[in-house]
Amino acid sequence: MGQQRHWELSGIKDERVIQAMGRVPRHLFVPEEQSEFAYEDRALPIEHGQTISQPFVVAAMTEALGVGKDARVLEVGGGSGYQAAVLAEIVQHVYSIEIDPRLAEQARQRLEELGYHNVSMRSGDGYAGWVEEAPFDAIIVAAAAEDIPPPLMDQLKDGGRLVIPLGTPGGAQELFVVEKDGATVTTKSLMAVRFVPFRRSVEQE
Numbered sequence: 753m754g755q756q757r758h759w760e761l762s763g764i765k766d767e768r769v770i771q772a773m774g775r776v777p778r779h780l781f782v783p784e785e786q787s788e789f790a791y792e793d794r795a796l797p798i799e800h801g802q803t804i805s806q807p808f809v810v811a812a813m814t815e816a817l818g819v820g821k822d823a824r825v826l827e828v829g830g831g832s833g834y835q836a837a838v839l840a841e842i843v844q845h846v847y848s849i850e851i852d853p854r855l856a857e858q859a860r861q862r863l864e865e866l867g868y869h870n871v872s873m874r875s876g877d878g879y880a881g882w883v884e885e886a887p888f889d890a891i892i893v894a895a896a897a898e899d900i901p902p903p904l905m906d907q908l909k910d911g912g913r914l915v916i917p918l919g920t921p922g923g924a925q926e927l928f929v930v931e932k933d934g935a936t937v938t939t940k941s942l943m944a945v946r947f948v949p950f951r952r953s954v955e956q957e
């Protein structure tokens with residue numbers, strides 16, 4: 753199977769992230785008709801009108817979380833499960849919420865088959881976070897919101913980071929790294945991005 757990765761990840765310094773990106777079989781996370789493009793550095797359409805993020809963006813977001821093997825990470829927007837798998841290669845446990853129950857079930861099965869036993873995937877609106885498992889060392893959001901959902905800030909540990917694309921749906925968006933230090937919150941913009949919109953419900957087509 754030709755698994756030569758045609759992505760460069762230039763600027764990514766964290767060796768754990770580079771290795772994780774080399775281990776996760778991205779072609780198994782996309783619809784069959786997209787698998788020939790799986791190792792190109794671009795976002796691809798997945799089922800139900802959603803997308804799997806561009807590999808470089810997955811790597812940059814993972815690096816920006818600044819987490820290691822003891823970390824428990826919340827992901828909002830599980831989609832194909834690819835980002836969750838990359839994180840699962842590095843951290844202790846990934847808790848992922850996907851609003852579309854069909855995608856959540858598919859990703860859950862896929863991750864189980866691939867042996868990612870340290871990912872818990874559930875269906876629901878990630879706006880509210882995952883109270884039962886909070887607090888988290890880091891939180892990653894894979895859909896573009898207009899503002900940071902306050903419950904996510906509440907569920908972030910002190911010293912923890914939240915990575916989230918903010919902006920208008922289909923318009924200008926920037927990827928932000930938000931760090932919580934007690935009552936102080938610092939925000940840094942990483943790059944311009946384009947993500948699918950953060951949704952509060954799913955219209956079943």
Ligand code: SAH
Nearest residue numbers: 804829831832834835851878894895950951
């Ligand atoms: N991390 C995913 C990217 C999927 S695209 C991957 O690696 O494939 C973003 C996903 O966010 C979509 O599947 C969309 O259904 C989901 N999403 C949008 N709003 C959401 C919300 N409020 N809660 C949970 N998931 C949401």
